[in-house]
Amino acid sequence: MDEAATAALVYRENNENGSPTFQAVMDLLADTFDLNIEPLKTFDLFEPTYRSFSYFTENRTCAANVSAIDVPLFLSGNPVKATGIQSVATRPSYRHRGLSRDLLARALAWCDKQSDLVLLHTSIPDFYLPFGFSIVQEHFFVGKPPEAVGEACAHELSWESQKDRALLRQMLLSRTPASSVASICGLSGMFILNAMGTEGLCLYHLPALQVVVAVKNKEGGTLCLLDIIGQKIPTLAQIVGALDCAPSSIEAHFSPDLLDWTGTKAPCQKKNVLMIRGEFDIDRPFMLQPTLAF
Ligand SMILES: CC(C)(COP(=O)(O)OP(=O)(O)OC[C@H]1O[C@@H](n2cnc3c(N)ncnc32)[C@H](O)[C@@H]1OP(=O)(O)O)[C@@H](O)C(=O)NCCC(=O)NCCS
Numbered sequence: 001m002d003e004a005a006t007a008a009l010v011y012r013e014n015n016e017n018g019s020p021t022f023q024a025v026m027d028l029l030a031d032t033f034d035l036n037i038e039p040l041k042t043f044d045l046f047e048p049t050y051r052s053f054s055y056f057t058e059n060r061t062c063a064a065n066v067s068a069i070d071v072p073l074f075l076s077g078n079p080v081k082a083t084g085i086q087s088v089a090t091r092p093s094y095r096h097r098g099l100s101r102d103l104l105a106r107a108l109a110w111c112d113k114q115s116d117l118v119l120l121h122t123s124i125p126d127f128y129l130p131f132g133f134s135i136v137q138e139h140f141f142v143g144k145p146p147e148a149v150g151e152a153c154a155h156e157l158s159w160e161s162q163k164d165r166a167l168l169r170q171m172l173l174s175r176t177p178a179s180s181v182a183s184i185c186g187l188s189g190m191f192i193l194n195a196m197g198t199e200g201l202c203l204y205h206l207p208a209l210q211v212v213v214a215v216k217n218k219e220g221g222t223l224c225l226l227d228i229i230g231q232k233i234p235t236l237a238q239i240v241g242a243l244d245c246a247p248s249s250i251e252a253h254f255s256p257d258l259l260d261w262t263g264t265k266a267p268c269q270k271k272n273v274l275m276i277r278g279e280f281d282i283d284r285p286f287m288l289q290p291t292l293a294f
Contacts, residue, residue: 120274
């Protein structure tokens with residue numbers, strides 16, 4: 001990168017939530033992605049490993065940023081050390097000077113010291129190809145609903161209810177992987193931001209099964225299962241019974257291997273694709289929960 005590009009800018013690395021530089025990074029993300037992090041304060045679920053690599057102007061505005069976090073990934077049932085890249089943004093007046101590429105190189109140098117695997121989700125994969133990332137095709141799973149088992153017991157959680165928020169928080173912090181093939185188990189703050197930001201997403205507490213399920217109803221009576229939060233994953237038949245619903249079909253937007261149900265794989269066509277850099281040893285179709293996209 002041309003030195004002139006950063007002449008009036010100060011480079012900083014930071015992971016102190018609440019510091020003035022942290023707030024300046026959040027302001028950049030609010031301006032770029034319309035991101036509101038207030039829910040993270042309400043739920044007290046800031047990601048402790050969030051680390052930002054940024055350029056600041058003289059008046060402490062964040063001109064460009066790339067962030068890294070630890071990703072609590074499980075592959076084939078085992079925890080895998082992985083890091084994630086997120087919050088990649090440059091203010092419009094500072095773009096096309098090489099700031100993002102510079103910050104990405106710095107962030108990746110840090111990631112490489114933490115783990116052999118880096119993941120990200122992006123709508124502009126071409127930007128990341130020169131850094132050794134490749135696109136991984138995810139699949140969702142579609143099929144007939146199973147015969148319902150058990151009594152109806154669903155309670156829809158409300159963002160307004162302090163009791164529901166406390167329940168959700170406690171369950172997120174003590175959850176187990178939703179799949180033995182591939183899943184993320186953690187990033188509770190991301191779950192809150194994604195769940196709040198996904199139109200039509202509903203959270204149901206199923207007390208008899210001791211889980212919260214994230215679902216979406218699609219046109220034509222299809223039930224989309226987006227995530228299951230609990231210490232033990234119930235079968236899909238139990239979930240359908242507890243929800244007391246009669247969907248025409250089911251879509252599982254994560255690997256359904258623990259649900260005692262099989263669906264047919266279908267390629268995801270999301271705006272944001274999953275990219276990986278490093279060792280990613282998985283030979284079965286899978287999808288990481290969209291509720292934990294970072
Ligand atoms: C993408 C973004 C971070 C690039 O920041 P930047 O500091 O201008 O990036 P750099 O100067 O290091 O690199 C620019 C190069 O990136 C590539 N690039 C930029 N935007 C791109 C896009 N939307 N699609 C594909 N490639 C892109 C181009 O090759 C560009 O080269 P050019 O300057 O010759 O046109 C910035 O445009 C931005 O904040 N966009 C909005 C937020 C966003 O999309 N973030 C990425 C989400 S994963």
